[in-house]
Amino acid sequence: VAAAREVLGEVGFAGATIQAISERAEVPASAIYRRWRSRIELIEEAVAPAPPRLGPPTGDLARDLARFERVFRRALTTPAGRAAVPALLAAYQAGQTGRPPEAWLRGSWRPLFRDVLRSAGPSAVDVTVDPDAVFDLLLGSILVQAFVPTAAPRPNAPGYTVELLCRMVAPR
């Protein structure tokens, strides 16, 4: 997995073949295929953001969301992540299958995100708002800011996203 990350970051998605990764890892390709059914699944695991060690939420929504956003964004925009995240989404559209994106992209983060909202309490977060839908808006915001660059980016775009999300979940 570490070798896959290195190769992705150095030569990109197209060059991150099982052959190239097995050479880097100094294992035979057959050893890789015993554990992963395909190159796609190995790459998914290599760029799956690991469950972060965020520590418990403080209960201050703006602060906790900002920390969550920063850590999640950094996990998706490592050199390997930049090479692989949009390429995996394109590969699915081209009919290549891997694990569901649920597994590698959201699974370990959603519970932490729910904790952030829950810890902020009802004065900051309307309990009727679906935290998973808010999480997906944050994920979309990170994808757009990382992979669909603007001509004139807003200063501190991530901070402003957090501000907008706080508005969105506030009780009315």
Next chain:
Amino acid sequence: VAAAREVLGEVGFAGATIQAISERAEVPASAIYRRWRSRIELIEEAVAPAPPRLGPPTGDLARDLARFERVFRRALTTPAGRAAVPALLAAYQAGQTGRPPEAWLRGSWRPLFRDVLRSAGPSAVDVTVDPDAVFDLLLGSILVQAFVPTAAPRPNAPGYTVELLCRMVAPR
């Protein structure tokens, strides 16, 4: 451009070569290169959502946003759009250059989106909220719903996105 859309929808991004598109269009490849500097630029134009004919906003924010979201989502998720949008984002990360995404992905839609928010008036939309940042959240939401499918999608996810965006822009 129409030939590029057809080929993209039928054989995907990798197969949508200048050769394949020129054969479909029954023009020589040289004629394509006179107008587009690269395959990437031709594909960008082929999937650039055309400025929509939405008609003027009604001033009912939820209704106007729902219409905008629906038309924008459909424009990005045609067969050609599905094949090309994530693949173009991946191609940029792989060092292939085209026009800025600003030009083909946002340019013709942002003014219409600003109109939607402006028409709703200050009782529904806080004038201090940056409409371009809200637009990017909507774009991110469409990308996530279209290209990062969930295991258990929420019923009427687009409608709920619109509801969340209305909450976000509401005056506090």
